[in-house]
Structure formats: C-alpha cells, structure tokens
Amino acid sequence: MRQTTFAIGLVFLAFAVSASTLAQTSADTAGKKAPAVQTSESQAALTPAAALEKLKQGNARFVEKNMRSRDWLAKVSATSAGQYPFAVILACMDSRAPIEIIFDQGIGDMFGIRIAGNIVNEDVLGSMEYATKVVGSKLIVVLGHTSCGAVKGSIDDAKLGNLTELLAKIRPAVTASGPGSAKDEAYVNKVAQANVAQAMKDIREKSPTIKAQLNAGTVGLVGAIYDVSTGKVTFLPD
Numbered sequence: 371m372r373q374t375t376f377a378i379g380l381v382f383l384a385f386a387v388s389a390s391t392l393a394q395t396s397a398d399t400a401g402k403k404a405p406a407v408q409t410s411e412s413q414a415a416l417t418p419a420a421a422l423e424k425l426k427q428g429n430a431r432f433v434e435k436n437m438r439s440r441d442w443l444a445k446v447s448a449t450s451a452g453q454y455p456f457a458v459i460l461a462c463m464d465s466r467a468p469i470e471i472i473f474d475q476g477i478g479d480m481f482g483i484r485i486a487g488n489i490v491n492e493d494v495l496g497s498m499e500y501a502t503k504v505v506g507s508k509l510i511v512v513l514g515h516t517s518c519g520a521v522k523g524s525i526d527d528a529k530l531g532n533l534t535e536l537l538a539k540i541r542p543a544v545t546a547s548g549p550g551s552a553k554d555e556a557y558v559n560k561v562a563q564a565n566v567a568q569a570m571k572d573i574r575e576k577s578p579t580i581k582a583q584l585n586a587g588t589v590g591l592v593g594a595i596y597d598v599s600t601g602k603v604t605f606l607p608d
Contacts, residue, residue, distance in 0.1 A: 406448075407445055407448045407449050407476065407477070407478045407479075408453075408454040408455060408456055408478050408479055409454055410452075410454050410506070412454070412456075413454040413455075413456055413506050413507075413508070414506065416456050416508050417508065418508045418509050418587070418588075418589060418590025419590065420508075421456045421457050421507075421508040421509035421590065422509055422590060422592060422605070424456065424457075424475075425457060425473050425475075425509075425511065425603075426603075426605070428473040428474035429472060429473050429474070429601075429602065429603040431474045432471065432472050432474045432601055433600070433601050433602050437474045438474060438476075440476050442476075442477065445476050445477040445478060446477060448478070449477055449478035453478050453505065454478065454505065454506065455478060455479055455480050455481045455501065455507050456479065456480070456508055456509065457479075457480045457481070457507055457508065457509040457510070457511060458480065458481035458482075458483065458497075458498055458501035458502065458507045458509070458510050458511070459473075459480055459481065459482050459483065459511045459513055460483045460488050460490070460494060460510070460511065460512045460513065460569065461482065461483070461484055461488055461513040461515075461596075462484070462485070462486060462487060462488045462513070462514065462515055462518060462520060463484045463485055463486050464515055464518065464519070464598070466515070466598045467513070467515050467596050467598065469482050469484075469513065470482070472596060472601060472603060473603070481497070481501045481505075481507060483497050483498070485536075486519075486520040486533075486536055487518065487520030487521060487524070487536060487537070487539065487540050487565065488512055488513060488514055488565070488566070488569060489520075489536060489539040489540060489565075489569065490539075490569045490572040490573060490576070491539070495572075495573065495576055495577045495580070498510055498573065498577065498580060499577060499579045499580060502579075502580060502583055502589045503579055503580075503583065507589070508588070508589060508590065509589065509590045509591075509592065510573065510580070510589065510590065510591045510592075511592055511593075511594055512566045512569045512570050512573070512591075512592075512593045512594070513566075513593075513594050513595075513596055513603070514562040514563065514565055514566040514593070514594070514595050514596070515562065515595060515596040515597070515598055516555070516558075516559050516562065516595065516596070516597050516598050516599065517555060517558060517559075517598055517599075518558065518562045518565075520536070520537065520540060521540060521543075521552075521558055521561050521562045521565060522552040522558055523537050523552075524537040524538075524541055524543075524544055524561070525544055525550065525551070525552040525557075525558065525561060526552050527541075540561070540565050540568075542568050543561050543562075543564035543568045544561055544564075546564045546568070547560050547561045547564050559595070563593075563595055563606065566593040566594070566595065566606065567593060567606075569593075570591055570593050573591060574591070592605055592606070592608075593605070593606040594606060
C-alpha cells in the first residue's frame with residue numbers, strides 16, 4: 371500500500387514539474403514572440419530616432435543571444451501584398467554581415483543594398499530614393515565592417531577588371547586616412563570608418579531628393595561599423 375501511495379505521489383510530482391516547465395517555456399516564448407510585420411501605420415508612426423533605436427535593440431539581442439523567434443513563412447504570407455520597411459541599409463556584400471540577422475529583424479522590416487565596400491553610385495542613390503520617398507522608410511544606415519576585403523584591396527590599389535573602378539571609389543577614404551598598410555587591421559578599420567563617412571557625404575551631396583528629406587527631418591542618416599569578430603554594431607557620431 372505504501373509503495374502504491376509512493377508511486378502515485380511520484381506521478382503527481384512529475385505532472386506538477388511538467389506543468390511548471392510548460393508554463394515557463396510558454397512565458398519565455400511569449401516574451402520572445404516576434405512582432406507583427408511592418409504596416410503603413412506602424413511605419414508612419416516611427417521617427418528616424420525611433421527607427422535607429424529599433425536597430426540598436428535588435429543588434430543588442432543578437433549579441434546577447436536573445437533573438438526573437440519568428441515564423442518566417444507566416445511573414446512571407448503577411449507581406450505578400452505589400453511592404454513597409456522602416457530602414458534602408460547600405461552594407462558591404464561581405465558574407466559575414468547578413469543585415470537582417472545582425473539587427474534581428476524580419477521579412478519586410480528593412481531594405482538591404484549590398485555592394486562591395488558599401489560604396490555609393492547612381493544605382494544605390496536611386497534605390498535609397500525609392501526606399502525613402504516612395505515607400506516611406508525613415509532611416510538610412512551606411513554600414514561598414516572590420517577587416518573589409520574591399521577596403522584592403524583599395525589600400526593596395528588592386529586592379530582586376532570592373533573591380534578596379536569600384537575600388538577607386540574607396541580611394542578618397544584611403545587618402546583621408548594617411549599612409550598605412552592593408553596588413554595593419556587598425557589601419558584597415560580606420561579606412562573603413564572614413565569610407566562610411568565618405569558614403570554619407572556622397573548621399574547628402576549627390577541626391578537632392580534625400581537631402582531635402584534629411585533637412586526636413588523626415589528621414590535620418592547614420593553611419594555604423596560592424597565588428598566581424600564580436601557581432602556588435604557601433605553607430606558612429608554625426
């Protein structure tokens with residue numbers, strides 16, 4: 371009889387532990403539940419400063435290994451009729467810096483422009499103008515990164531087909547950074563930061579459409595550097 375009572379007690383204890391664990395798991399899941407996709411209303415309600423804060427918080431979650439869980443296919447369906455991204459990111463094509471992941475954002479949240487060395491040309495500017503003036507994105511981010519191969523190639527004045535012209539667009543940042551070597555990581559990162567500043571200058575000076583939005587305060591422009599060794603994005607001062 372005592373053995374039966376003891377066995378029944380163990381069963382009830384197991385159920386209690388399972389229920390407690392399930393409740394905790396549900397709470398954790400709810401806490402990390404992904405927000406709804408961006409809508410015209412949620413996009414319109416954001417300021418450039420609020421959009422920047424969303425990116426900062428997203429990168430913090432990424433670095434802290436606390437990324438939100440997402441039903442990606444559900445978001446595919448939810449965004450099929452339209453898109454309302456809150457930011458546009460000009461980033462290098464480097465495979466170590468996937469922008470949606472490092473900012474912990476989902477489908478429909480950001481426009482991504484990827485090109486070696488995160489350089490600016492007419493096509494990039496046209497894409498940004500579409501993102502901000504037509505679709506309503508509130509923030510432009512120029513995102514460079516540490517240990518950038520395009521920056522190293524420009525420092526070395528490398529020549530290779532069409533890449534030659536692309537690397538030439540980074541040369542002003544090399545000149546502005548003074549003498550140095552592509553083997554010096556600190557110097558490479560210094561040039562990468564100068565290249566971000568150069569891209570931001572090009573955006574302001576070569577796109578009257580974007581400049582007008584910046585002056586009106588309806589769109590923001592910020593520079594940042596992604597550290598490929600830590601996952602952290604550092605936003606640069608104005």
